[in-house]
Amino acid sequence: MKLFLLAMLVVASGSAQTAEFISDHMPTASCHASTVVELANGDLLASWFGGTREGAPDVAIWQSRRTASGWSTPYAVIREPDIATYNPVLFHSSEDLLWLYYKFGPHPSSWSAGRTFSRDEGRTWAPVEHLPAGLYGPIRAKPLVLKDGTILSGSSVESYESWACWIERSTDHGMKWQRIGPIAAPRNLAISQPKTGEPYGIIQPSLVDLGGKHIRLYARSTQSIGRIVQADSHDNGLTWSEVKLTALPNPNSGVDVVRLQDGRLVLVYNRTTKGRTPLNLAVSRDGEHWKDFYDLETEPGEYSYPALIQARNGDLLMTYTWRRKKIRFVRYPLGKILQ
Numbered sequence: 001m002k003l004f005l006l007a008m009l010v011v012a013s014g015s016a017q018t019a020e021f022i023s024d025h026m027p028t029a030s031c032h033a034s035t036v037v038e039l040a041n042g043d044l045l046a047s048w049f050g051g052t053r054e055g056a057p058d059v060a061i062w063q064s065r066r067t068a069s070g071w072s073t074p075y076a077v078i079r080e081p082d083i084a085t086y087n088p089v090l091f092h093s094s095e096d097l098l099w100l101y102y103k104f105g106p107h108p109s110s111w112s113a114g115r116t117f118s119r120d121e122g123r124t125w126a127p128v129e130h131l132p133a134g135l136y137g138p139i140r141a142k143p144l145v146l147k148d149g150t151i152l153s154g155s156s157v158e159s160y161e162s163w164a165c166w167i168e169r170s171t172d173h174g175m176k177w178q179r180i181g182p183i184a185a186p187r188n189l190a191i192s193q194p195k196t197g198e199p200y201g202i203i204q205p206s207l208v209d210l211g212g213k214h215i216r217l218y219a220r221s222t223q224s225i226g227r228i229v230q231a232d233s234h235d236n237g238l239t240w241s242e243v244k245l246t247a248l249p250n251p252n253s254g255v256d257v258v259r260l261q262d263g264r265l266v267l268v269y270n271r272t273t274k275g276r277t278p279l280n281l282a283v284s285r286d287g288e289h290w291k292d293f294y295d296l297e298t299e300p301g302e303y304s305y306p307a308l309i310q311a312r313n314g315d316l317l318m319t320y321t322w323r324r325k326k327i328r329f330v331r332y333p334l335g336k337i338l339q
Contacts, residue, residue: 018331034319047088094149101137141206154205163201279303293338
């Protein structure tokens with residue numbers, strides 16, 4: 001009886017490990033690029049894009065809310081007329097608005113950005129605003145909101161042969177933005193020569209605050225580079241160091257990173273240089289040396305574009321693409337992270 005009560009307390013506290021699909025019956029044939037946020041009452045809200053296939057005109061931004069009774073039936077929250085949408089990103093700004101940024105267009109090399117906000121934790125949304133040309137907001141990973149309210153969005157551009165990262169920085173809650181960059185990969189990082197017309201570079205940076213004014217980004221790289229890369233700022237994102245390689249492989253697939261309340265960093269990434277499996281969690285005390293501690297997926301298939309946050313109770317919360325057919329949610333207890 002005592003063991004049963006203890007198990008019930010563990011589940012009630014939210015510290016039990018959870019792995020589940022947001023829906024076993026997704027409303028679209030294809031889905032990808034999820035994002036997740038914890039709401040003020042402890043509920044979760046996830047978004048992703050879904051439709052016939054990536055880039056198809058019917059692709060919309062979808063959402064589901066997780067309450068104590070589980071995930072709600074997915075529903076479309078944003079549709080652009082006759083054009084695909086991509087890469088939603090949910091986050092709270094310092095004035096307690098819940099923001100939703102996304103992209104729309106025929107292809108990532110020619111897309112534009114839109115956004116909306118909610119004052120009631122995603123139950124209703126303001127009219128969509130299309131951003132000016134050249135301004136994208138967070139491309140895939142959550143932005144970093146500093147203690148003073150400054151928003152640092154990890155952005156990037158995919159041109160014909162050249163990919164590069166940028167930082168979009170706002171000190172007035174997203175009204176005006178300063179675009180900082182490019183943060184680009186020098187050619188000497190390449191482990192193989194890209195073919196003519198093949199892109200070279202880095203995209204989709206994920207940002208962490210390392211204390212003081214030290215900000216670090218970790219970014220996806222093209223296969224000719226083959227590693228996760230990093231760069232540093234020591235003035236809260238105004239200037240950046242040169243890009244350098246980490247020891248971690250990357251198969252041209254998205255990563256995400258979070259700094260825990262105890263100061264450690266956790267990274268979710270594909271530990272391979274080809275394909276998008278396996279999908280793994282790694283931990284670091286200094287952001288330089290990493291130790292894998294959990295395999296989220298190891299079977300054949302695509303497991304990609306992870307979104308990672310830390311819940312208020314300390315647990316890791318993440319969503320990711322499961323074979324382009326479903327969105328998977330995992331809660332990983334803080335106490336199980338490798339010490």
